[in-house]
Amino acid sequence: xxxxxxxxxxxxxxxxxxxxxxxxxxxxxxxxxxxxxxxxxxxxxxxxxxxxxxxxxxxxxxxxxxxxxxxxxxxxxxxxxxxxxxxxxxxxxxxxxxxxxxxxxxxxxxxxxxxxxxxxxxxxxxxxxxxxxxxxxxxxxxxxxxxxxxxxxxxxxxxxxxxxxxxxxxxxxxxxxxxxxxxxxxxxxxxxxxxxxxxxxxxxxxxxxxxxxxxxxxxxxxxxxxxxxxxxxxxxxxxxxxxxxxxxxxxxxxxxxxxxxxxxxxxxxxxxxxxxxxxxxxxxxxxxxxxxxxxxxxxxxxxxxxxxxxxxxxxxxxxxxxxxxxxxxxxxxxxxxxxxxxxxxxxxxxxxxxxxxxxxxxxxxxxxxxxxxxxxxxxxxxxxxxxxxxxxxxxxxxxxxxxxxxxxxxxxxxxxxxxxxxxxxxxxxxxxxxxxxxxxxxxxxxxxxxxxxxxxxxx
Amino acid sequence: xxxxxxxxxxxxxxxxxxxxxxxxxxxxxxxxxxxxxxxxxxxxxxxxxxxxxxxxxxxxxxxxxxxxxxxxxxxxxxxxxxxxxxxxxxxxxxxxxxxxxxxxxxxxxxxxxxxxxxxxxxxxxxxxxxxxxxxxxxxxxxxxxxxxxxxxxxxxxxxxxxxxxxxxxxxxxxxxxxxxxxxxxxxxxxxxxxxxxxxxxxxxxxxxxxxxxxxxxxxxxxxxxxxxxxxxxxxxxxxxxxxxxxxxxxxxxxxxxxxxxxxxxxxxxxxxxxxxxxxxxxxxxxxxxxxxxxxxxxxxxxxxxxxxxxxxxxxxxxxxxxxxxxxxxxxxxxxxxxxxxxxxxxxxxxxxxxxxxxxxxxxxxxxxxxxxxxxxxxxxxxxxxxxxxxxxxxxxxxxxxxxxxxxxxxxxxxxxxxxxxxxxxxxxxxxxxxxxxxxxxxxxxxxxxxxxxxxxxxx
Numbered sequence: 001x002x003x004x005x006x007x008x009x010x011x012x013x014x015x016x017x018x019x020x021x022x023x024x025x026x027x028x029x030x031x032x033x034x035x036x037x038x039x040x041x042x043x044x045x046x047x048x049x050x051x052x053x054x055x056x057x058x059x060x061x062x063x064x065x066x067x068x069x070x071x072x073x074x075x076x077x078x079x080x081x082x083x084x085x086x087x088x089x090x091x092x093x094x095x096x097x098x099x100x101x102x103x104x105x106x107x108x109x110x111x112x113x114x115x116x117x118x119x120x121x122x123x124x125x126x127x128x129x130x131x132x133x134x135x136x137x138x139x140x141x142x143x144x145x146x147x148x149x150x151x152x153x154x155x156x157x158x159x160x161x162x163x164x165x166x167x168x169x170x171x172x173x174x175x176x177x178x179x180x181x182x183x184x185x186x187x188x189x190x191x192x193x194x195x196x197x198x199x200x201x202x203x204x205x206x207x208x209x210x211x212x213x214x215x216x217x218x219x220x221x222x223x224x225x226x227x228x229x230x231x232x233x234x235x236x237x238x239x240x241x242x243x244x245x246x247x248x249x250x251x252x253x254x255x256x257x258x259x260x261x262x263x264x265x266x267x268x269x270x271x272x273x274x275x276x277x278x279x280x281x282x283x284x285x286x287x288x289x290x291x292x293x294x295x296x297x298x299x300x301x302x303x304x305x306x307x308x309x310x311x312x313x314x315x316x317x318x319x320x321x322x323x324x325x326x327x328x329x330x331x332x333x334x335x336x337x338x339x340x341x342x343x344x345x346x347x348x349x350x351x352x353x354x355x356x357x358x359x360x361x362x363x364x365x366x367x368x369x370x371x372x373x374x375x376x377x378x379x380x381x382x383x384x385x386x387x388x389x390x391x392x393x394x395x396x397x398x399x400x401x402x403x404x405x406x407x408x409x410x411x412x413x414x415x416x417x418x419x420x421x422x423x424x425x426x427x428x429x430x431x432x433x434x435x436x437x438x439x440x441x442x443x444x445x446x447x448x449x450x451x452x453x454x455x456x457x458x459x
Numbered sequence: 460x461x462x463x464x465x466x467x468x469x470x471x472x473x474x475x476x477x478x479x480x481x482x483x484x485x486x487x488x489x490x491x492x493x494x495x496x497x498x499x500x501x502x503x504x505x506x507x508x509x510x511x512x513x514x515x516x517x518x519x520x521x522x523x524x525x526x527x528x529x530x531x532x533x534x535x536x537x538x539x540x541x542x543x544x545x546x547x548x549x550x551x552x553x554x555x556x557x558x559x560x561x562x563x564x565x566x567x568x569x570x571x572x573x574x575x576x577x578x579x580x581x582x583x584x585x586x587x588x589x590x591x592x593x594x595x596x597x598x599x600x601x602x603x604x605x606x607x608x609x610x611x612x613x614x615x616x617x618x619x620x621x622x623x624x625x626x627x628x629x630x631x632x633x634x635x636x637x638x639x640x641x642x643x644x645x646x647x648x649x650x651x652x653x654x655x656x657x658x659x660x661x662x663x664x665x666x667x668x669x670x671x672x673x674x675x676x677x678x679x680x681x682x683x684x685x686x687x688x689x690x691x692x693x694x695x696x697x698x699x700x701x702x703x704x705x706x707x708x709x710x711x712x713x714x715x716x717x718x719x720x721x722x723x724x725x726x727x728x729x730x731x732x733x734x735x736x737x738x739x740x741x742x743x744x745x746x747x748x749x750x751x752x753x754x755x756x757x758x759x760x761x762x763x764x765x766x767x768x769x770x771x772x773x774x775x776x777x778x779x780x781x782x783x784x785x786x787x788x789x790x791x792x793x794x795x796x797x798x799x800x801x802x803x804x805x806x807x808x809x810x811x812x813x814x815x816x817x818x819x820x821x822x823x824x825x826x827x828x829x830x831x832x833x834x835x836x837x838x839x840x841x842x843x844x845x846x847x848x849x850x851x852x853x854x855x856x857x858x859x860x861x862x863x864x865x866x867x868x869x870x871x872x873x874x875x876x877x878x879x880x881x882x883x884x885x886x887x888x889x890x891x892x893x894x895x896x897x898x899x900x901x902x903x904x905x906x907x908x909x910x911x912x913x914x915x916x917x918x
Contacts, residue, residue, distance in 0.1 A: 160776075200678060204776055213740030214560070217891045218763040219659060219791055219862030223755035224732075225741035229764035233695035240689065273683075281672030281782070282684035284816025296682035304677040305688035306779050311766040312787060316493045316618055317663055317824040318554065319789050319863075320765050320891060323740070328771060330778050332678055357743025365776040403678035432676075 007141035008451050012133065016444045019133050020116075022052070023443060026125050027109040027118040033069055033092035033159045042069045042155050045091045049128070049153055050074075056136035057144075058151065064171075066163040069155030073174070076135060076149045078458070084148040085457055086177035086417065088407055089128040089184055090157035093120035094432045101434035114440050121438035122429035127183040128153060130424065130446030138451055146458035150177055154407075157184065160367035161406050168414045179380040180411045181453065185423030188272075188397055190439065193388035195381055196421040197265070198299070198400040199408055201371035203339035204306070204330030204364070205346060209235070211358045212323035215311075222321040229310045231355045232325035238353040239303050239329070243289040246303045246331075248349045254336045256373075258299055265398050269294050298400035302332045330365065332402065339368040370409030374418045383456040384420050391449055422453060466600035467910050471592060475903045478592050479575075481511070482902060485584050486568040486577040492528055492551035492618045501528045501614050504550045508587070508612055515595035516603075517610065523630075525622040528614030532633070535594060535608045537917070543607040544916055545636035545876065547866055548587040548643055549616035552579030553891045560893035573899050580897035581888035586642040587612060589883065589902060593909030605917035609636055613866075616643065619826015620865045627866075627873045638839040639870050640912065644860075644882030647731055649898065652847035652855040654840055655880035656724075657758070660830035661863035662798035663765070663789030663823070664805060668694070670817045671782040674770075681780040688769045690814045691784035697812040698762050698788070702748040705762045705790070707808045713795045717758055724857055728753050731886070738887050757859035761791045789824065791861060798827035829868030833877045842915040843879050850908055881912060 012019075031045035032038040046063055053061045053074045060075040069092060096106035096119045104110040106119035116126070131151070138145045152175060154164055168175060188194045211226040218227075241247045258266075273294045277285065287296040296302070310325025312318035331342055347362050354360055374381060376398050388396045408419040424446040430436040471478075490504035491497040505522055512520045512533045519534040528551060555565035555578045563569040565578035575585075590610070597604045611634060613623055627634060647653045670685040700706045717725070732753040736744060746755040755761070769784025771777035790801055806821055813819055833840065835857045847855045860880070867878040883905040889895040 202678075202778065204778070210742070212742050214889070214892045214894075216739055216741065217862065218761070218765065218789060219661075219860070220756070220890070221736070221739055221741065221861075222763040222791065223759060223761045223861060224736055224744055224746045224752040225739060226743060226745040227764055229767045230695070230699065233692045233764060233767065234699075236689070236692035237696035240693075277680065277683055280675055280680055280684060282675065282680065283669070283671050283818060284685060284814075285683055286685040286814070287683045293683040297679065300682060302677070302682045304681040304778070304780055305686055305692060305770065306677065306777060306781070307770040307772045308688045308692065308784065309768040309772040311764065313766045313768040313785070314493070314554070315495075317787060317789065317826065318493070318765060318891070319661065319663070319763070321763055322765070325767065326772070328776065330677060330776065332681065355743075355745065359742060367776060401678075402680075402682065403676070 008137040009448060011137045011141050012444055012447050019129065019443060020440065023116070023126055023129050024109045026129065027120055028107055030107045031092050031120070031155070032095050033156055034095055042092055046070050046072050046155055049091050052132055053151060056132045057139035058135065066154070066156070066167050068163045071155070071167065072151070072153040074151035076145055078145055078148050082147050083457060084150060084177040085454065086150040086152055086175060086180045087131045088152050088180055088182045089124055089131065090154045091125065091128060092155045092158050094123065094158050098434065103435055111440060115437040116440050117435055117437045119436055122425040122436050123431035124184045124423065124425065126438045126443055127423040127425065127446065130443060131183050131450050133447040134450030134454065137447065138454065146455050149454070150175060162366055164407060165410050168410050172414060175415055177415060177417050179457070180417050180419040181422045182405065182408065182419050183423045184405065185421035186425030186427065188427060190426065191392050191394055193392050193394065193396040194399045195376065195385055195396045196401055197376050197398050198335065198373040199371065199405050200402055201333030201337060201339055201369045201409060202330055202404040203333060203342050203368040204328065205343060206363045206365060207327045207350060208361045209325045209354070209358060210323060210360065215323050216321045218319045218321045225321060226355050226358055228322045228325040231358050232308070232310055232327055234355065235350065235353050236305055236308060236327055239349070244287050245289070246301065248345050250345050251301065251342070254338065255301060256335050258295065262299065263295065266294050266298055266400065267292070268397060269298070269399065273297060297402045299334060301334050301337055303329060305329050328365070332404065333371045335371045335373040337371055339370060367406065369404045369406035370413060372405070372408035372412060372419065374420065378418055380418065380420050380457060384422060384453050387449060387452040387456050391452065422449070467596040468907060470596045470600050471903055471906050478588065478902055479899065482575070482585055482588055483568045485588065486579055487566055489566045490551050490579070490614065491554050492615055493554055501551055505529050505531050505614055508550050511591055512610060515591045516598035517594065525615070525626050527622045530614070530626065531610070531612040533610035535604055537604055537607050541606045542916060543609065543636040544913065545609040545611055545634060545639045546590045547611050547639055547641045548583060548590065549613045550584065550587060551614045551617050553582065553617050557893065562894055570899060574896040575899050576894055576896045578895055581884040581895050582890035583643045583882065583884065585897045585902055586882040586884065586905065589905030590642050590909050592906040593913065596906065597910055597913065604913050606913055608913065609634060619824065621825035623866060624869050627869050631874065634874060636874060636876050638916070639876050639878040640881045641864060641867065641878050642882045643864055644880035645884030645886065647856055647858070647886060649885065650851050650853055652851050652853065653858045654835065654844055654855045655860050656833055656835050656857050657794065657859040658831040658867055659861055659863050660792035660796060660798055660828045660868065661789055662792060662801050662827040663787065664802060665822045665824060666786045666809060667820045668784045668813070668817060669782060669819065674782050675780045677778040677780045684780060685814055685817055687781045687784040690817050691767065691769055691786055693814065694809065694812050695764055695767060695786055698808070703746050704748070705760065707804050709804050710760065710801065713797065714760060715794050717754065721758065722754065725753050725757055725859065726751070727856060728757070728858060732756060735886050756861040758793060760793050760796055762788060764788050787824070791863065792830045794830045794832050796830060798829060826865060828863045828865030829872065831864070831867035831871060831878070833879070837877055839877070839879050839916060843881060843912050846908060846911045846915050850911065881908070
């Protein structure tokens with residue numbers, strides 16, 4: 001650190017142990033949003049967050065019903081002439097099954113070798129607390145944050161944020177902001193900050209094929225009526241070319257071509273991605289010809305056959321000509337692909353490639369998300385980047401992410417606000433896996449980053 | 460009927476209701492041979508059959524272990540100078556899933572409009588009973604059957620008769636006969652008797668594809684590693700040409716070409732087959748170019764994808780790139796295709812068409828069967844044909860059958876005995892489908908046919 005120590009830095013340092021104890025308390029609440037048996041725990045977590053926000057000095061704090069698990073919203077005004085920053089996070093967690101793979105119970109947080117093991121530690125209760133600790137420190141030492149801050153914490157991120165689009169649309173005035181900081185993010189290593197320039201979108205559907213009213217005996221009919229499994233296999237096989245491209249007509253029409261700068265940024269990750277794929281357990285590689293593995297994962301749209309089933313799938317054999325078969329697929333999208341238009345193209349593809357006379361239904365899956373991109377020269381990116389460089393002593397890497405974070409697209413389209421991803425989870429911390437962990441040191445460090453970024457955004 | 464009524468006819472007529480009640484009792488036993496949970500029910504069905512055989516007066520009745528579900532064997536001697544007829548059948552049934560498609564529960568037999576609905580009614584508990592009722596009537600009224608009769612009822616027909624070839628080989632002396640009557644057969648309509656001149660063979664396998672050690676997140680990996688569902692779909696789609704031919708190299712090499720007489724015989728069934736397909740509930744037709752629907756079903760080999768599954772098949776969505784997918788397939792064979800050779804060709808096809816680097820296992824399914832053919836001028840065919848003509852007032856059609864009855868090939872190869880198919884299931888009676896039924900009137904009629912055929916074979 002080259003700067004003289006700030007008052008808020010001293011405050012954060014003095015409270016390090018108390019803040020860690022608080023995180024442990026928060027992690028004990030099993031706020032598993034997908035499990036109806038944990039509904040009360042999810043609400044208890046919302047109440048815990050609201051109470052913690054009030055304790056931090058945030059003047060306006062409210063638990064707001066969403067239709068599902070509630071949102072916790074807070075506001076701390078700095079003045080009408082100041083920019084407004086929305087801090088996004090979620091207080092729900094993934095299920096902890098399979099429990100037998102955890103070394104210590106998922107809701108009994110345990111520290112081993114500088115890591116705090118618990119479900120929700122990395123994704124994202126610690127990240128959420130860094131933002132509250134930061135504004136508390138600024139409140140105590142400077143009377144409040146230097147910008148207007150809106151806190152928006154949801155309880156349905158791990159189940160696809162189904163109620164969030166309507167909620168944001170209905171609460172546009174309340175959530176209006178200049179920029180979003182999403183704390184649901186991570187780093188590339190303890191001293192390797194990253195800035196996310198793009199997230200993939202996602203859209204999916206289930207296709208149910210029906211070739212007749214009843215399954216038939218393959219000996220009596222199989223030679224002269226369509227077999228739904230065969231019809232489905234031929235359809236499923238038609239979605240890709242031999243070269244690994246998606247074969248849906250028009251699929252790539254809206255894809256923004258990669259620039260030389262994009263490809264150079266992406267290539268920085270080649271070695272890391274190779275190691276990632278090598279460690280994945282996959283026996284070989286596959287993908288779209290003409291692109292590197294890294295480009296495919298981070299910057300090219302894809303179509304995945306997530307589930308397929310039809311006919312007799314039990315033990316032994318049944319010589320059946322099935323009349324029904326099913327397919328679940330999802331596409332990962334990149335700017336400027338539109339989930340609704342891609343769904344239309346999928347439908348047109350099915351119409352064209354399905355064996356004539358066979359019927360089908362196409363049901364969109366929940367959780368469609370627009371792809372997201374933010375210019376690396378966006379002022380908030382530049383200011384955040386400067387803070388990260390200062391604190392970590394290393395320039396942030398500009399990275400694209402293969403996964404989808406639906407809220408970024410929603411904030412961009414509904415609030416016209418871009419999102420800077422600012423979280424501190426470490427790679428390999430097992431966000432959705434057993435033995436999820438958080439690096440203890442990142443709790444204090446993350447709060448310092450948030451203080452400094454809020455101050456930078458005020459300038 | 461031009462003949463004066465025989466005593467056995469009167470006896471059968473007097474017992475019609477009691478025999479129907481018996482059938483209903485037999486059908487209540489869920490003797491699903493493929494399901495380990497129904498193992499005891501399968502044995503209970505064997506015991507029911509053995510008891511019923513004893514009650515019919517058959518002097519020698521024994522439940523004989525086969526290694527799997529037991530065989531029930533009986534013998535009623537008429538004299539060393541008489542021909543020996545082996546009556547074959549099976550007491551096991553297909554699974555009843557999907558249960559929700561049954562109008563009434565599969566193991567609660569229900570009569571509606573002259574049909575008895577139950578799993579196993581048409582395939583083949585009613586047919587089995589016709590043979591016992593026939594010898595009981597001949598025993599009561601004439602002291603016994605006019606020929607030596609061996610009864611051979613197995614409990615593994617619906618799972619491919621895996622233990623039967625070894626059993627027949629080991630019990631050749633006990634089963635030695637001049638001709639076989641297989642009751643596992645049917646008619647072309649209530650007044651349309653048929654004589655089967657050929658049965659298809661069958662061979663199948665399960666193919667398990669593995670592209671990695673673990674399922675992966677589609678956002679992190681899907682663009683650069685193979686998706687097992689996609690690999691499997693492409694393999695599954697490779698088994699047929701666009702023209703509906705089986706695309707396996709060498710698949711048709713041993714197929715005996717159809718003669719003009721064959722095609723003429725087959726063409727007699729065109730209208731019936733059209734009606735059969737029309738009534739099947741299939742929305743459209745499909746099949747090998749260059750052959751009529753009838754030729755395809757009865758005289759051309761096929762490949763059916765019986766089951767396919769992989770990845771996430773539950774409610775909702777899971778953005779997974781699966782590492783495993785599975786396929787069950789069976790081929791129907793015609794003379795002179797060899798099941799073992801076809802399995803070798805399938806393996807070679809998989810080797811050639813599977814995405815490189817992906818592993819697979821190919822497991823043969825139980826119940827491979829050689830195709831079967833019998834000369835329409837065989838003496839037993841001629842005598843049986845005369846009886847059918849007399850009783851139904853219509854000459855039997857000589858037909859080929861698309862289904863497989865493995866025992867016919869086994870009896871031909873091991874006992875040197877040809878098989879006359881003599882059963883009474885009606886077309887469209889849903890042998891392997893929900894709402895399987897049996898025409899009530901055929902129980903008494905079938906017994907009369909069996910009595911008359913046994914008498915004709917004695918001459």
